[in-house]
Every structure is written in structure tokens, then in C-alpha cells.
Amino acid sequence: MFELIIFLVLLTLGYGFGRYAEKRHYRSLIEREQKLSSLPAVASRFPPMRGAYRQVLVNGNVVISVDYxxxxxxxxxxxxxxxxxxxESLMDRARREAILRMKEQAEGMGARYVFNLKLETASISKGRRDTVGSVEVLAYGTALIPEAAAG
Amino acid sequence: MRYRDIPPPEGINVTQVHPLKELALLLSGAVAAVVALAFLLATFGGTLARMIPVKMEMSLVSGYEAPEHTQKELTRFVRELGKRLADQMEMPEELEVQIHVVDDDTVNAFATLGGHIILYQGLLERIPHENALAFLIAHELAHLKYRDPIAAFGQGAAVNIGLGLLLGSSNLSVLESAGLLTTLRFSREMETRADDAAIEAVIRIYGHATGAAELFRVLKSVATS
Structure with a gap:
């Protein structure tokens, strides 16, 4: 009986906080994505031929945990x-957050584009028992910074 | 600009199902499955238990050593009678019947797992003659023949496991403990079938089974007093 109560409390807490955090995160994601939409991140491996760019590796990673x-x-x-x-929603949030962090880094360097965007995921708990399941998403790419802007 | 970033449309990578709705659906499915399993176990537990090979049943209770009775002669007589009856009853081949006489005033006798038959001195003293004793032993032998002890035990264990599943208790120790050599509860059908087989076997040896009626009288007087 006591175990059942603990379980229900954990379940309710997980649901309440999880829902709240997810809603807030989605609001923030959409807002930041719009703000950074002027800095395109593309998967193409071939940078534009015209113009001189400095290339810098940029990356953003995020670790997310599963709620109860x-x-x-x-x-x-x-x-x-x-x-x-x-x-699904957890992975979606993690992927978008990782890309955003990468873009934020690129924007800070005055980049115009991020090329060769790649994503990787890794399970941190590796399905071990009695550990909190969490997953890492890493986004990385090549930031192209116009030579003129580079100081 | 040749390169553009288009914000991802919402709702493509994420299935829009309310989590509580999914919880209700999955939970009711799981509960239904558990209830069905518990019901099946409770219904067919006895039948399933009869499928356990005799050898496995014997090894399950191999550790049991009955206390040796002081009256060796009585035990030997009872065992010989049991052997004669068993020869008439087409017992399962691998089953080794062991009859024990317990030096106790209890008026009782029962057949249990592993081919053991326990007769109490208290009951033997009240039995008027050999025919009635033969009927008593044949009745217990018939329980062993039809594998009633393992069926009753399996039924009980299955009900316990089913209840354990329903109530979510992880303690399924019924399989180890559950005093293997205590009296098991046999159903009315089991008793009737054992009586029929016993009467048949006793008639084959003695030509009559009047002892059955007398044994019933003894048991009834014990029950009422």
C-alpha cells in the first residue's frame, strides 16, 4: 500500500513538472528559432563559392532526462x-535545443551560415537498471564567418 | 539569399496524443491482461498441475522423511495391504507409493505429494476389520492414481500466484513453502472418484466392499462428536 502511494506521488509529480517544463521549453524553442532564422544551418557539405569565409567548428549539445x-x-x-x-517529444526538444545552442555559438562569432550540420545521439544510461534514463544530443557544423567581419 | 532556414512545422515529429489518454489506454490494457492471466491460472491451475511428470513431483518432495513408527508390525501389515491393492489399481508407473503410520491420536488419513500416504494411529484403532482398512488405503491410493494431491496443490498455488499478480505483491514464495505434506483440500468430485476406484479395487480382492459403509460410519461418528 505504502509503495503504491509513493508510486502514485512520483507519477503525479513526473506528470505535473514534466508537462510544465515541456510547455515552457516549446515556447522558448519556437521563440529562439524565429530569432535565429536569419542564420541558416544547412546539411550541405559544399560552402558557397563566392566570398571569403573563415571556417570554425561550432557545436551545441544537450542532455535530457526522462521524467517518471x-x-x-x-x-x-x-x-x-x-x-x-x-x-518523441523529448527527442524533438533535445534535437532542436542542440541545434539552437550550436547556432547561438555561431551567431556570437558573427557567422553567416553553418554548413555541414550533423546530429548525433548517445544514450548515457545505456539501459542499465535503476538509473535515470537520459540521452545526449550533439549538433555540430562548420560556421562560415565572413573575412571582413573577422577581427 | 540562397540558403534559408525554415522553422520546422509543429506536430510532425511529435504525435499529438494527450499523455493521460495514452496512459489510460495502456493501463487498462495491462490490467485486463493481468486479470485474464489470473483468471486462467485459477481456472486451469489444477489441470496444468496434473501435467507435471510424476518424476518431477517425486523430486519436489524427496527431502521428506516420515518418522518411523514404533509398531513395525502394523506398518508392515499396512504396507503389504497397500501393495496388494496398488497391484489392482493401475497406478502411474513411476510413482513410488510410501505408506506411513503416525503414532498420534488424530483420527485422520490423507494422501499427499510425492506418493506419500499418511495414516494416523487414532483412525486405525477405530477401524473394525481388514475390509474397511483396505477401503481406506485404496481410497488414498486412488487419490494418488488420479494425481489429486498435485492438482489440489497446483490449484492452490495458481490461485495464490493469480492473487499475487492482481494485488501486485512480488512475494510468490508459495512455491517453496506451503507445507508440502500437510492435508490438501480435495474437491467433492475428487473424493467421489476416489471412492469409486477404491470400492472397485476392494471388491477385486475380497469379493465385497462392506467395509466401505462401516468406514463411513466411523468417520461420521468422529465428525459429529
Whole structure:
């Protein structure tokens, strides 16, 4: 009985805080993405032929953790199969946040573009038992800074 | 500008299902599965238990050593009678029947796991003659023949596991503990079937089974007093 109460409390806390954090994060993501939309990050490996640019490696990474509620949903989902929708939004947020951090770094250097954008993910807990599941997303690319702007 | 960054449209990489709705759906599915499993275990536990090979049942309770009875002659007589009856009853081949007489006033007798039959001195003293004793032993042998002890035990264990699943208790120690050699509860059908087989076996040896009626009388008088 006592265990059940603890479980329900954890589940409610996970749901409440998780939902709140997710909503707030999405608001911030959309706002910052708009602000940084003048600095394109593209996957192309071939920089523009015209103009002289300095090239700098820029990267942004983020580690996200799963809340108790999402974890419970995912465990249930494991029984039946199908889309783990609980984790989809987490991965979406992590990917966008990593790109934004990379762009923020590039913007600080006065870059005009980021080329060769790449994304990598790594599981930090590696599915070990009794550890909090967390995932790292790393975004990296080549920032192109106009030579004139470089000081 | 040749290179442009277009903000990603919302709702493509994320499935828009309310998490609580998904929780309700998954949880009800899981609960339904557990309830169904518990129900199946409770219903078919006995039938499943009968499928356990005799050898496995024997090894399950191999550690049991019954206390030697002081009256060696009585034990030997009872065992010989049991052997004669067993020869008439088509017992399972691998089953080794062991009859024990317990030096105790309890008026009882029972068959249990691993082919053990326990007869209490208290009951033996009240039995009027050999025919009634033969019927008593044949009745217990019939329980062993139809594998009623393992079925009753399996049924009980299955119900316990089912309840454990439902109540979420991880303590499924019923399998180890659950005094293997205590009296198991047999259903009315099991008793009737054992009586029929016992009467048949006793008639084959003695030509009649009047002892059955007398044994019932003894048991009834014990139950009422």
C-alpha cells in the first residue's frame, strides 16, 4: 500500500513538472528559432563559392532526462509495442535545443551560415537498471564567418 | 539569399496524443491482461498441475522423511495391504507409493505429494476389520492414481500466484513453502472418484466392499462428536 502511494506521488509529480517544463521549453524553442532564422544551418557539405569565409567548428549539445511519468508510459508501451509517443517529444526538444545552442555559438562569432550540420545521439544510461534514463544530443557544423567581419 | 532556414512545422515529429489518454489506454490494457492471466491460472491451475511428470513431483518432495513408527508390525501389515491393492489399481508407473503410520491420536488419513500416504494411529484403532482398512488405503491410493494431491496443490498455488499478480505483491514464495505434506483440500468430485476406484479395487480382492459403509460410519461418528 505504502509503495503504491509513493508510486502514485512520483507519477503525479513526473506528470505535473514534466508537462510544465515541456510547455515552457516549446515556447522558448519556437521563440529562439524565429530569432535565429536569419542564420541558416544547412546539411550541405559544399560552402558557397563566392566570398571569403573563415571556417570554425561550432557545436551545441544537450542532455535530457526522462521524467517518471514518461518512463512509466514507455514501460507500458513496451508490453504492447507501437510508437513510444512519450519519448518523441523529448527527442524533438533535445534535437532542436542542440541545434539552437550550436547556432547561438555561431551567431556570437558573427557567422553567416553553418554548413555541414550533423546530429548525433548517445544514450548515457545505456539501459542499465535503476538509473535515470537520459540521452545526449550533439549538433555540430562548420560556421562560415565572413573575412571582413573577422577581427 | 540562397540558403534559408525554415522553422520546422509543429506536430510532425511529435504525435499529438494527450499523455493521460495514452496512459489510460495502456493501463487498462495491462490490467485486463493481468486479470485474464489470473483468471486462467485459477481456472486451469489444477489441470496444468496434473501435467507435471510424476518424476518431477517425486523430486519436489524427496527431502521428506516420515518418522518411523514404533509398531513395525502394523506398518508392515499396512504396507503389504497397500501393495496388494496398488497391484489392482493401475497406478502411474513411476510413482513410488510410501505408506506411513503416525503414532498420534488424530483420527485422520490423507494422501499427499510425492506418493506419500499418511495414516494416523487414532483412525486405525477405530477401524473394525481388514475390509474397511483396505477401503481406506485404496481410497488414498486412488487419490494418488488420479494425481489429486498435485492438482489440489497446483490449484492452490495458481490461485495464490493469480492473487499475487492482481494485488501486485512480488512475494510468490508459495512455491517453496506451503507445507508440502500437510492435508490438501480435495474437491467433492475428487473424493467421489476416489471412492469409486477404491470400492472397485476392494471388491477385486475380497469379493465385497462392506467395509466401505462401516468406514463411513466411523468417520461420521468422529465428525459429529
Amino acid at each position: 511519468f514518461k518512463r512509466f508510459l514507455a514501460v507500458l508501451r513496451n508490453l504492447f509495442g507501437g510508437r513510444v509517443t512519450a519519448y
